[in-house]
Amino acid sequence: MNELKTISKTESKHSGMRWCLVHIGNDITYGLAFVAGELLRMKHKIMWIDGDEDIKELNKKIKDYNPHYVCFGPLSTEFSRSLELVKEFKKVLPSIKSVFGGKHVLAIPDEIKKNNDIDYLVWGPVYEAIDKIIESPSKTFIKGAPTYPCDMQPALKEYFEQVPRMGSRERKYIMSHFGCVYNCSFCCTSVTRKSYGAKAYKEYWLARRPVENMIEEAKLFLKYPTKEVSFEDDDVLYGTHEGADGTEWLSEFTKAWKKEINIPMYANVTPQTVVKATDEALATLAELADTITMGVQTTGGDSSRLFNRHFQDEKQVIEAVKIMTGYGVKVKLEVIIGLPNIDGLCPDPVTDAIKTVQMCQRISREAPPDMTWTSCFPLMLYPGTSLWEKAKKAGIPLSEACEFEWHSGEGSVKFDPLTMKRIKNMTKMATMFIKYDMSERWMRALLDIELTDTSSRQLGECQYLESLKFRLGDKIEEEFDDILKGIHFKY
8 A cells, every 4th residue: 555645743832721622413523523632732731512511511611621712613504503602601701712613614714704703713624723823813714734644633532531422322433534536516525625726635635544543543432332333434435446545445444443343334435436346345345334325315317417416327326236235235325305496407396305215216126125224314505515606696595504404304495385394204204205115196195294393303213213223233222212312303
């Protein structure tokens, strides 16, 4: 394998500053964990808090710790909560300085800079940004430096200790690289690529971390009740076609993982890389992961053009599913519904959603029984993405700041009330429609029923449980109530 270049890390001109890092949401705040690692390397002090706790308790923690800086790395769906928290923190500790980073900041920095409660914006990676924050006046916009993955390591120990519901989550995350080769219109990847250039993006974001670094990180998982690990690369088979060196890396990682960690794993792939991957890479992936998630999103001609996923069609997806299930790997399909009508490409979002579900039914019929599963998500239009920009230009009504989340069933596009209800119901029931191969007549009838808050929650929980059972087996049902205690779903 080609060895990655390394860069010399400069020592901090400052040390001993107190930094508070804020976790928000149900998933591990992986990006901030790398921020924590860099802060500790530079000999600063850190404290994590769970931003979903009661504000009075959080204010007490902030006052007692008296941090110089409080750090947020919110997703678009978490941005509103981040603003609520920093406003409250400044009331109890007026001297505190807020630092915001992450993809949302990268997407719309000028808009965010107008907010008086945000003191520093970090655009891109945290590396070479810490001293600049300390030395710069408030309202400064700081661009981080790209860093080779071999020089990056998250600090998870403090995170799991201080945000115990994340430490106790049955699922942990790990990543080997931080970019994606595709340019889907609904994804923020393109924003990063534009900001730093295609050459830098390939050299830094698509380069893989050393295997030993990832294994050292994963050893911490063994100390917590971890049942599965999500390999969060957008496509773990990237670079495993003929003549590429990704196969060698994957083989090295798999051997080390099975020997030293051996926690069940699932990974992300795309149909395109599956059909192009070498037999060796596919066999290695089958040894590493019992289940893979295949981001299909759509295969319809018009919706594919809207998503800029013209590289994929239904025939290719079926071929990819057959290949993976042939290796004994279960396939979870992910699709997106609730598309806006831009340029006449999706005039009826409900019919489009039904066609997407019918596509998944056809794909499932081609696979062995119980080897496929489908999750259906409403479209989330993240600020700064090309589809978000197109929607705004076309006058499509959108929810403010992408405030909804997937489990609510409500996406970013504001349709008329009847369409909104049908799209929400489809996200709640699509898994069932596909599993039981329901006809269009049955689907349309069920899409028109009125869901209570209770039934919406129950359907969401059933969907989550069945997804866990698909990956981990029936025994997980016995522990499901305990799993739910650490999750704050919006339904």
